[in-house]
Amino acid sequence: MKKDNPGSQDKMRRRLEHKVQTKRENSNDGKQKNNDLKRTLSTTFTVIRGLLIVFGVVLILGGTFGAAAGIGYFARLIEKTDTPNRAKMLAEINDIHGVSSLKYSNGQTISDISSDLVRVSVDSNSISQNVKNALIATEDDTFETNAGVVPKAVVRGIIGSVGGGTTSGGSTLTQQLIKQQILGDSVTFQRKASEIVYARALTKYLSKDEILTDYLNVSPFGRNNKGQNIAGVQAAAQGIFGKSAKDLTVPEAAFIAGLPQSPIVYSPYASDGSLKSKANLSYGINRQKIVLFNLYRNDYISKADYDKYVAYDISKEFLQPAAASEKSHGYLYNVVYNQAVEEIYNYLVKKDNVSATDLGNDSTKAAYKAQAEQDLQNKGYTVKTTINQAVYNAMQNAVANYGSVLQDGTGTVQPGNVLMDNSTGAVLGFVGGLDYSTNQFNHAFSGGRSPGSSIKPLIAYGPAIDMGLMGSATILSNYPAKYSTGQDIEHVGSKGTKMMTFTEALDVSYNIPAFWTYQAVLKKDQGAKPYMTKMGYNISNYSIESLPLGGGVDPTVVQHTNGYATMANGGKYVPYYIIQSITDDQGNVIYQHSNPTPVQVYSEATSTIMESMLQGAIKAQKTSKFYSDLQSLNPTLASNVAWAGKTGTTDNYTDVWLMLSTPTVTLGGWAGHDDNSAMTSNAGYINNASYMANLVNAINAADPTVFGSGKQFKDPSTDPNVTKSTVLESTGEKPGKVNGKDITGKTVTSFWATKAGAPTTTYKFAIGGSDANYVDAWSSILPSMTASDTSSATTGSSSGSSSKSSSSTSSSSSN
DSSP: OOOOOOOHHHHHHHHHHHHHHHHHHOOOOOOOOOHHHHHHSOHHHHHHHHHHHHHHHHHHTTOOHHHHHHHHHHHHHHHHSOOOOHHHHHHHHTOOOOOOEEEOTTSOEEEEOOOOEEEOOOOGGGSOHHHHHHHHHHHOTTTTTSSSOOHHHHHHHHHHHHTTSOSOSOOOHHHHHHIIIIIOOOOOHHHHHHHHHHHHHHHHHSOHHHHHHHHHHHSEEEEOTTSOEEESHHHHIIIIISSOGGGOOHHHHHHHHTGGGSHHHHOSBOTTSOBOOHHHHHHHHHHHHHHHHHHHHTTSSOHHHHHHHHHSOGGGGSOOOOOOOOOOOOHHHHHHHHHHHHHHHHHHHHHTTOOHHHHTSHHHHHHHHHHHHHHHHHSOOEEEESOOHHHHHHHHHHHHHHGGGGOOSSSOOEEEEEEEETTTOBEEEEEOOSOTTTOOOOTTTSSOOOOGGGGHIIIIIHHHHHTTSOOTTOEEEOSOOBOTTSOBOOBTTBOOOOEEEHHHHHHHTOHHHHHHHHHHHHTSTTTTHHHHHHTTOOOSOTTOTTGGGTTTOOOOHHHHHHHHHHHHTTTEEOOOBOEEEEEOTTSOEEEEOOOOOOEEOSOHHHHHHHHHHHHHHHHHTSSOOHHHHHHHHOHHHHHHSOOEEEEEEOGGGOEEEEEEEOSSEEEEEEEEOTTOOOOOTHIIIIIIHHHHHHHHHHHHHHOTTTTOTTOOOOOTTTOTTSEEEEEETTTSSBOEEETTEEEOOOEEEEEESSTTOSOBOOSBOSBSOOHHHHHHHHHHHOTTOOHHHHHHHTTSOBSSOOOOOOSOOOOOOOO
């Protein structure tokens, strides 16, 4: 209740103080109630009447046509805005969003999303009148008598907007409640027009006390002493002063009533729950003093009380910082949560038409990121993922039961695995590490590692086949070779042997053949860059000589799995994803994944040939016992599924990889130490092979259809896209003449991705190798070829050889 007015001198002093305070606060207009007018006229009539008056003034004063048109346009918007349905409107006003949740692909719950928002709703009797008085005095001093809007304030805002300013300003508490709960805060004439009509309607549907109580229950009030966001006056009272809202004193109520204008700035606590510095605390304390003055100015407190309260140090009442209880989550929760924040961020930016220029501003981007996270936590969103519940759980059980086979006494060996649908890029399951409780780093999605030789099919052999530089029976040089620095190119201690078939080079994963193949690729058009760039690999320098051995490229497991899925998917790249959809608590779709048009990275013929070669590599078991281990565990699974893949091992056995593809899915696997220290020589060939075989068996037990049992990759011998060439086994090229001599012998079929197929045999028939290497090679192929024959032949052209690059070297030898 208001007190009786003091004497005239006291009134004059107050008016002077009010002028000073108004200048400092730059907010409330002079107090004019307009009670009779607002109680007898509808909001629409009142606002339009005010607009017409201003319209006339603008014309008289020579205002612009644009201003007049803008005001008239706004008036028409108000007239055309329908009054909202009472039941629907009240439901929205009283709607406090439910808990957001994450779902598996089958709709089952992964987890509710933890929120740092503490919200407590209370009835009117549980809220101190001190808070209500403080809020009304500061935010809307005509609240008790207005009809939901103050026409003069609305007109002022519209003129400001027409003149290049903003439509904000002059909002009553009722309008603020409408904006928070129904319309949002987009700055448009239509939203403002709706806000006015809605606010007028709400004053008819609810009492003033009900509107005020709703406002106090839904509004944000900054942070509590645990660093948690708080909403509602009860949470604010408990989190800042340690008491109920009904027990707040006038100084405490004034502090809380001042928070909604800028909750985070005025809050006494930082995001970690610590008290802010004295300088930063001053913002909220100064705001409290403004509220106290408004209480005095509006006759809610006496001058004596005002002087007493404004001199009191409210910071003495702030609770001391405390720790918030933390709920532990796992790898899956965090991956999905982070991706959901990204998708909601994109949604908000698009919804608000934020320009690329604005997003270049770090503060703008940070604000939208924070808003996205807040929305995810607090708006009752449902995030549906691509994760197959049965498969994911089986993978977690497998790492718990068989992760021990990776341990070799060199320290904790961590795994990272991703199972991906080849045709859609959907992540069906993954393993982030041995145990989230002891190591939270996600080895499947975070932190790139050198892929070792597992990169060879993607960056060297795949492009070479695609460019028509080689076929399935091409011969490659494995004679000793050096980098341009003079360093030997080695393979597990071996410095080289002789010429060999592509099959042998791939099965054993020799490094020198991959080196020479990549050098040939580098000389063709743009080299491997278009291939790797299309698949999202980040490679800064394509001239690194050891790049085909894993030097200079560090993919994550999920990215590398996506690369292998591309090769298995007919050469078509589809980016991986883990979120299918995000909907709000009203069922509105915030995000819906739509499969993009696949990008053809490798030709279908290249895919067919490469997958055929990789199937042979798995069964050859030269670098991994995976296939025999799987045969022991589940012979049917081993024989009924077309397994294709490649291993990779970096120097000193720092990283071991096994990439497996079937016609339907790709399973990527990495293992190693977080500190990049060495493992034993059994890490890949034995340990990771056994672990991966058990993982595959567990996945199959959970979903027998996932690996595509009974399905086959395309057969290069029947694929119409593949060219079949009859070539000499010794040269990998068609029979022909070299230096006048017929070159004949055993022939085989070589599969090529280009229409021309294999070339005719030339003296330098292989990929790579020196002149001396060819002299030696021909001595085995055609002993009758004399030294003079070979001498003259070395001056001829080569179909596939390449010289060493002078580019920089990054050492990485691998299997």
